[in-house]
Amino acid sequence: MTDDDHTGEDARTDPSRTEQAPPDREVPPGERTDGDQAERTDGGVTEEGAVVSETGRPSLKRIAERAAAVDLRPLDVVVYAIYGLAMVFFAFPVLWVVSASLRPEGELFSYPFRLIPREVSLSAYEQVFEAGMLTWLFNSTLVSVLGVAGILAVSVPAAYAFSRFEFRGRRGLLGLVLLFQMISPVIIIVPLYSVMTSLGLIRTRIGLILLYIGIQTPFSIWLLKGYFDTIPRELDYAARIDGCNRLQTLRHVLLRPIAPGLAVVAIFNTVLTWSEFVLAYTVISTESELYTISIGVYNFQNQFGNDWRAIAAASVVGMLPLVVVFIALQRYFVKGLVEGSLKGQ
Amino acid sequence: MTANRSVDGDETNRTASDSHLELRGLRKEYADGVTAVEECSLSLSRGELLVLVGPSGCGKSTTLRCIAGLEEPSAGEILIEGESVTGRRPEDRDIAMVFQNYALYPHKTARANIGFGLRMTTDLSGDEVDRQVEEAADTLGITDLLDKKPGSLSGGQQQRVALGRAIVRDPAVFLLDEPLSNLDATLRSQMRTEIQRLQRDLDVTTVYVTHDQTEAMTIGDRIAVLRDGTLQQVGTPMDCYREPTNRFVASFIGEPSMNQLDCRVDPGGNEFTGPVTFPADDALMAAADATEGREVTLGVRPEVPALLEPDEETDAPAFPGRVSVVEPVGERSFVYVDLDGGPQLIVAVPGEPAVRERSAVSVEIPQSGVHLFDGATGDALRHPDWQETDPTVPSDTADRSD
Numbered sequence: 001m002t003d004d005d006h007t008g009e010d011a012r013t014d015p016s017r018t019e020q021a022p023p024d025r026e027v028p029p030g031e032r033t034d035g036d037q038a039e040r041t042d043g044g045v046t047e048e049g050a051v052v053s054e055t056g057r058p059s060l061k062r063i064a065e066r067a068a069a070v071d072l073r074p075l076d077v078v079v080y081a082i083y084g085l086a087m088v089f090f091a092f093p094v095l096w097v098v099s100a101s102l103r104p105e106g107e108l109f110s111y112p113f114r115l116i117p118r119e120v121s122l123s124a125y126e127q128v129f130e131a132g133m134l135t136w137l138f139n140s141t142l143v144s145v146l147g148v149a150g151i152l153a154v155s156v157p158a159a160y161a162f163s164r165f166e167f168r169g170r171r172g173l174l175g176l177v178l179l180f181q182m183i184s185p186v187i188i189i190v191p192l193y194s195v196m197t198s199l200g201l202i203r204t205r206i207g208l209i210l211l212y213i214g215i216q217t218p219f220s221i222w223l224l225k226g227y228f229d230t231i232p233r234e235l236d237y238a239a240r241i242d243g244c245n246r247l248q249t250l251r252h253v254l255l256r257p258i259a260p261g262l263a264v265v266a267i268f269n270t271v272l273t274w275s276e277f278v279l280a281y282t283v284i285s286t287e288s289e290l291y292t293i294s295i296g297v298y299n300f301q302n303q304f305g306n307d308w309r310a311i312a313a314a315s316v317v318g319m320l321p322l323v324v325v326f327i328a329l330q331r332y333f334v335k336g337l338v339e340g341s342l343k344g345q
Numbered sequence: 346m347t348a349n350r351s352v353d354g355d356e357t358n359r360t361a362s363d364s365h366l367e368l369r370g371l372r373k374e375y376a377d378g379v380t381a382v383e384e385c386s387l388s389l390s391r392g393e394l395l396v397l398v399g400p401s402g403c404g405k406s407t408t409l410r411c412i413a414g415l416e417e418p419s420a421g422e423i424l425i426e427g428e429s430v431t432g433r434r435p436e437d438r439d440i441a442m443v444f445q446n447y448a449l450y451p452h453k454t455a456r457a458n459i460g461f462g463l464r465m466t467t468d469l470s471g472d473e474v475d476r477q478v479e480e481a482a483d484t485l486g487i488t489d490l491l492d493k494k495p496g497s498l499s500g501g502q503q504q505r506v507a508l509g510r511a512i513v514r515d516p517a518v519f520l521l522d523e524p525l526s527n528l529d530a531t532l533r534s535q536m537r538t539e540i541q542r543l544q545r546d547l548d549v550t551t552v553y554v555t556h557d558q559t560e561a562m563t564i565g566d567r568i569a570v571l572r573d574g575t576l577q578q579v580g581t582p583m584d585c586y587r588e589p590t591n592r593f594v595a596s597f598i599g600e601p602s603m604n605q606l607d608c609r610v611d612p613g614g615n616e617f618t619g620p621v622t623f624p625a626d627d628a629l630m631a632a633a634d635a636t637e638g639r640e641v642t643l644g645v646r647p648e649v650p651a652l653l654e655p656d657e658e659t660d661a662p663a664f665p666g667r668v669s670v671v672e673p674v675g676e677r678s679f680v681y682v683d684l685d686g687g688p689q690l691i692v693a694v695p696g697e698p699a700v701r702e703r704s705a706v707s708v709e710i711p712q713s714g715v716h717l718f719d720g721a722t723g724d725a726l727r728h729p730d731w732q733e734t735d736p737t738v739p740s741d742t743a744d745r746s747d
Contacts, residue, residue, distance in 0.1 A: 237444065241435045243436035
């Protein structure tokens with residue numbers, strides 16, 4: 001973004017470029033529309049796009065001219081083209097899901113495919129909320145919030161200890177923690193199931209939460225230990241001389257400098273616990289009152305076929321809270337990074 | 346028994362009044378078997394500034410951390426005002442510490458940084474804490490910085506805030522761990538003076554750790570030279586300079602380093618043979634007799650030799666050589682001379698030297714200016730008599746030891 005702004009400014013201040021710019025604007029209106037449409041073709045295949053692709057060559061030339069006008073070097077153009085392609089690649093499925101969720105019944109597979117539906121309908125949303133979407137949202141929220149809180153509650157003190165305390169077997173224990181992380185939960189799903197059954201944790205939310213805490217803590221410890229390691233030990237020393245015990249040192253002095261780390265752990269684990277399916281399905285099983293979002297979505301598939309509109313609508317509703325959490329924490333993440341800078345390191 | 350007890354009591358009293366901070370046989374060994382500090386015993390009187398100096402890894406910072414209570418010594422005792430504080434928590438030792446990287450809490454303002462210790466350890470009201478913080482800030486001239494965070498302060502300002510955090514608690518002992526090494530040269534000498542002034546004004550017993558011998562010489566009432574965790578010498582800076590106890594102290598203290606020539610004592614000929622043949626006088630020969638082996642090291646401070654014309658007549662021993670490098674540093678110059686026998690000598694001459702690089706010279710080394718060390722153990726055998734060469738020295742020494 002900043003690059004764009006910058007180059008734009010250059011173009012404005014450079015007199016030779018301002019001389020060049022007017023002819024650009026004096027181009028006959030018809031040709032200019034072509035150019036605009038050509039840009040749109042990059043965004044998706046539309047009917048208009050099909051028409052413009054015939055005049056694709058002159059419009060490409062126009063793009064190059066514009067690039068020159070804002071002082072883009074050929075390499076930049078290539079790089080931005082790759083960015084654009086990547087954006088399309090990642091955004092398309094999301095757009096497709098949103099588009100699919102907004103169609104009336106029966107319009108999904110009509111030919112030719114249209115990204116923007118001819119007719120907007122919220123019937124799919126009505127359907128998923130009738131099917132219990134609010135319950136799923138509640139369950140997912142509960143599991144994620146408590147799960148992430150639990151993960152942080154365990155991994156922050158553990159990472160602090162691994163980073164700061166000198167105790168026998170520290171390295172070995174750290175290796176062991178990493179080893180646990182390497183075992184995929186799916187591999188141990190059968191013994192997990194039997195252990196959880198005998199503990200009475202199957203078909204309970206708390207069982208699922210404990211499982212998430214157990215599985216995600218090792219990784220979080222490693223990640224946070226890295227953050228703790230970057231903070232000079234002198235900060236601990238200063239805190240101890242100022243009268244803090246170990247826990248107060250962590251609470252008053254170290255927690256703020258590692259805030260970016262906490263944000264990363266929180267974001268990562270929220271995304272994971274929110275959308276996790278295999279373990280949730282194993283633990284919750286057929287208890288529909290306890291369904292999380294992912295199980296709810298899954299249940300729109302059945303032996304008679306997949307209700308794609310409902311799956312899409314449920315996915316969109318399930319996606320929104322994550323987007324909100326991410327944006328909220330991302331701002332804090334950047335703030336923490338700036339504040340955490342220590343001079344003299 | 347009664348008599349014994351009273352004697353004990355007297356001794357305790359004396360110790361308490363004489364030394365404000367005392368280390369007795371301090372030893373620190375880490376879990377991996379590395380001994381960082383070995384049998385370190387030191388005693389500081391009230392208001393004294395002692396500099397712990399030595400190359401990196403010599404255990405000086407570990408010693409400081411043991412005094413602070415940040416590390417537990419493996420053996421030995423630490424006494425403050427005659428009371429053992431070994432095993433006490435840092436905040437119960439009445440000490441304050443300043444760190445090399447200042448270790449300011451990055452998310453707190455300067456005010457909160459300075460006041461944090463008071464808030465954690467005392468039940469003073471918020472207003473009282475603020476008042477004391479303002480007072481400390483006033484002493485250091487940082488009142489206008491109090492609401493800034495460390496990230497927006499310059500190195501020197503951060504250093505002052507760190508000092509403020511230390512003085513606000515009015516500690517019995519001040520511990521400074523390389524407080525100046527993160528500052529640029531100009532600021533460093535400025536802060537050095539400031540720390541000296543602050544320490545005098547507050548009259549607080551201070552242990553100052555540095556690896557910079559110039560800093561140690563200029564700032565310390567006394568300096569303690571450490572090497573590989575072992576205390577080498579404790580004394581006033583000039584004592585350590587004039588009468589280093591061994592070869593290590595001799596080469597570490599003084600800039601540039603003392604010239605050292607490894608020689609053998611020639612049994613019959615009254616001379617030391619080695620890269621050069623140095624004729625010994627009676628005093629040197631008598632001192633050399635004290636060694637068990639025949640190996641000795643001659644030590645010559647760069648200020649001692651004089652540069653002569655190649656064939657100039659002189660009473661003192663003189664050695665031909667060729668000038669290798671001339672380093673002018675302003676008020677004096679260092680001349681590196683390659684002697685014909687092989688070794689290189691550094692000679693400090695006032696002002697700009699008359700010699701040029703690659704010119705032939707003769708280096709005169711008067712016997713009266715030569716230190717003699719045992720070649721095997723490195724212990725000092727003889728020091729030049731300083732009272733003869735510099736009559737102002739004794740009074741200076743007397744001032745310092747007061």
